[in-house]
Amino acid sequence: MKKVQNIEANKSVLFERVFGEKPAYEISAAGRINLIGEHVDYCGGKVMPASLNLNCRIFARQNGTNFIRAYADDLDETAIIDIFSLDTCKGLRWGKYQAGVAYELHRAGYPLVGCDLLYSCSVPFGSGLSSSAAIEVSTAVALNVVAGNTYDLKEMALLSQKAENEYCGVNCGIMDQFAAAMGRKDSALLLDCKTLEYEYIPFELGKYEIVVANCNKPHNLVESKYNERRAEVEEALAKLKGIYPNISCLADVTPAMFEESKGVLRGKICSRAEHVVYECARVNEAAKALKGGDIEKLAALINQSHDSLSKLYEVTGREPDALAYAAREQEGCIGARMIGAGFGGCTISIVEKDKAEAFKAAVGERYKKEIGYAASFYDTSIEDGVTVRAL
Numbered sequence: 001m002k003k004v005q006n007i008e009a010n011k012s013v014l015f016e017r018v019f020g021e022k023p024a025y026e027i028s029a030a031g032r033i034n035l036i037g038e039h040v041d042y043c044g045g046k047v048m049p050a051s052l053n054l055n056c057r058i059f060a061r062q063n064g065t066n067f068i069r070a071y072a073d074d075l076d077e078t079a080i081i082d083i084f085s086l087d088t089c090k091g092l093r094w095g096k097y098q099a100g101v102a103y104e105l106h107r108a109g110y111p112l113v114g115c116d117l118l119y120s121c122s123v124p125f126g127s128g129l130s131s132s133a134a135i136e137v138s139t140a141v142a143l144n145v146v147a148g149n150t151y152d153l154k155e156m157a158l159l160s161q162k163a164e165n166e167y168c169g170v171n172c173g174i175m176d177q178f179a180a181a182m183g184r185k186d187s188a189l190l191l192d193c194k195t196l197e198y199e200y201i202p203f204e205l206g207k208y209e210i211v212v213a214n215c216n217k218p219h220n221l222v223e224s225k226y227n228e229r230r231a232e233v234e235e236a237l238a239k240l241k242g243i244y245p246n247i248s249c250l251a252d253v254t255p256a257m258f259e260e261s262k263g264v265l266r267g268k269i270c271s272r273a274e275h276v277v278y279e280c281a282r283v284n285e286a287a288k289a290l291k292g293g294d295i296e297k298l299a300a301l302i303n304q305s306h307d308s309l310s311k312l313y314e315v316t317g318r319e320p321d322a323l324a325y326a327a328r329e330q331e332g333c334i335g336a337r338m339i340g341a342g343f344g345g346c347t348i349s350i351v352e353k354d355k356a357e358a359f360k361a362a363v364g365e366r367y368k369k370e371i372g373y374a375a376s377f378y379d380t381s382i383e384d385g386v387t388v389r390a391l
Contacts, residue, residue, distance in 0.1 A: 011120055015059045018071050019116040023059035025145050026389045029138035030055045031123035032130050032179040033212060033348050034339045035188055036305050037283040039313055041173030043233055044194035044249030045280040049175055050203055051183025051385040056121040056134035058142045065114035070098045073120045083112045097132060100167030101139040104159045115146040127214050128340020133176035136160035141386055153386060157181040171227050183385030190287050194249055201290050203382050208295050209353045214376040215319035217344035226341050229272060236273035239264045250276045275312040279305060299335025299350045306337030315342030319371055323347045326366045330359045
């Protein structure tokens, strides 16, 4: 607790140095892991994320102007955003996500006020732990808090996703923002991305724990093949609708339906659809396994998920594959896969608690030998998605 208090005091001092006054609020939104259900959120499938202790924290106050002044403590950089000219900020090198969220809040009818926002983000950027969603959701909440607005966290997730889709040009699904906003301590979130129905599942792994490893090859969703994959699954859906006119998304296609109709699909389009269909089925099995305490079954499904992402969806790449397959060979590890959009980022592994340190050392050594640079390992816990505190 003393360490946390010291950090908060330091951030308040920094805020006062940057903006000339003390902050009035501290707001945070979490990064996330996703146990299973990768690249299915934009296909209407179910996912199973959990929010982390790694988060984006904002220290905030009104400033009596027409400007949002957003400062990043790691970059030592400030973005100045005119709340009456929000559509002009898309070219910002830093601050575009904040401007996008403000833009969508304004369009949705939320009053905005000028404010000072100090950002301190512990979610590694480009890691697949969804730093962008943590920034977006924390911004949405902070702008409402300083303006004295009432708000709904589910709506904040949806507006944050809209900002990333339409303002920032990343065609992401709803999972990341929903997990950042709605995550609950010591629980996984089973979310139906088509209906937004959700339930919390106690995150109890018994003798196991989750180890998060970063391959340290940052990805960029705009520059990667993420949008290409979305186009491919949309093409698959269009073809399958010719056989099943009542389906509205690929998640509506069962494995049996896919096997019966996959002849209309060719090459990569067929592979992409196969991943989505069977990944959706794996999520349902994984939810049953976690509820029933069958962690070995959950781990087997996680392994299948990675293999499918690597071979069928082709979004892993050399570094995430190296981490995941090295992890599986270590004593005490029963499952490992990449998480996030891929093309870099993080893996999660299910590891026996008493073997976790030896696991990290062995995987780290093998990864560095194979790839040429080091991976990073994070001590994580499952925490609430959003927190708000008056200072």
